[in-house]
Amino acid sequence: MVGTLKKNTARPVTPLGILVQQLEQIVSAAQTESVSTKFEASLNSAYKLVAGLDSYLEECTTSESDALANLTTKTQQEDWSKRFSDGETVKALEQEMLSGHIEGQLLKMLVSISKSKRVLEVGMFTGYSALAIAEALPDDGYVLACEVDEYVSQFATDCFAVSPHGKKIEVRVAPAMETMKQLIKDGESFDLVFVDADKGGYIDYLRLLLDSDLLADDGFICVDNTLLQGQPYLPQEQRTANGKAIARFNHFVAEEPRVEQVLVPIRDGLTIIKRK
Numbered sequence: 001m002v003g004t005l006k007k008n009t010a011r012p013v014t015p016l017g018i019l020v021q022q023l024e025q026i027v028s029a030a031q032t033e034s035v036s037t038k039f040e041a042s043l044n045s046a047y048k049l050v051a052g053l054d055s056y057l058e059e060c061t062t063s064e065s066d067a068l069a070n071l072t073t074k075t076q077q078e079d080w081s082k083r084f085s086d087g088e089t090v091k092a093l094e095q096e097m098l099s100g101h102i103e104g105q106l107l108k109m110l111v112s113i114s115k116s117k118r119v120l121e122v123g124m125f126t127g128y129s130a131l132a133i134a135e136a137l138p139d140d141g142y143v144l145a146c147e148v149d150e151y152v153s154q155f156a157t158d159c160f161a162v163s164p165h166g167k168k169i170e171v172r173v174a175p176a177m178e179t180m181k182q183l184i185k186d187g188e189s190f191d192l193v194f195v196d197a198d199k200g201g202y203i204d205y206l207r208l209l210l211d212s213d214l215l216a217d218d219g220f221i222c223v224d225n226t227l228l229q230g231q232p233y234l235p236q237e238q239r240t241a242n243g244k245a246i247a248r249f250n251h252f253v254a255e256e257p258r259v260e261q262v263l264v265p266i267r268d269g270l271t272i273i274k275r276k
């Protein structure tokens, strides 16, 4: 039946998305204020410059697979706040956590260019990035996804089952730090580690990766949300707990002599890190 499924609209969670929303409000306020025609024209021009960017990136980037598009729709249709209030998820989750088309395609490119075969994901949610990465891996490639929440883990596993690449993904439901320590004991190592879980844990995850053999010698790490809605460079009093954690993490990375890194301003910021 058409029209019975709920599709929530995502709120902006990237510096660009927030800027577009703020400019929208200023453009609309300018219509009721007596501003000069020249000022209004410059404002509209600034608004168009930023408002068109995300959809242009979508247009110019290789399309996502049907499996990834369906996973996104399913994630948008879920009532995450009810799942949490009903006690089905252990954490308050939201559709905005899903990385999506552009970042997913970047991860796919990195996997395929680096010829990675084994990928560790720290923080899976409904599985968008895990499945995107799996799509770029060879047939014998492997993704181990760490996720603490049983509900999303099952949600993702159901989505993986309808993709031919789903068989490359193993999910471990436990705090990621526990899983990573066990993997070290088991002598496992990975070509790429994608960190996208609790922001307060980022420094510990990175330390563990650098102090152990969990990251292969020529492996690399991608860390998500390192722009955290602009909070790390905005005045300190505007920072949430996650904003403070990311500001500390970015500083830690910048001061860590064993690595080189680049913060790519895609979506909410993605830092790519490798050993020197």
Ligand SMILES: C[S@@+](CC[C@H](N)C(=O)[O-])C[C@H]1O[C@@H](n2cnc3c(N)ncnc32)[C@H](O)[C@@H]1O
Pocket: 091, 093, 097, 098, 099, 100, 122, 123, 124, 125, 126, 127, 128, 129, 130, 146, 147, 148, 149, 152, 174, 175, 176, 177, 196, 197, 198, 201
């Ligand atoms: C931002 S979402 C991941 C999004 C996903 N990588 C994607 O691209 O669609 C973060 C996920 O990390 C999980 N998480 C948070 N803390 C965790 C922990 N300590 N160990 C494992 N997973 C954790 C949350 O339950 C949530 O599903």
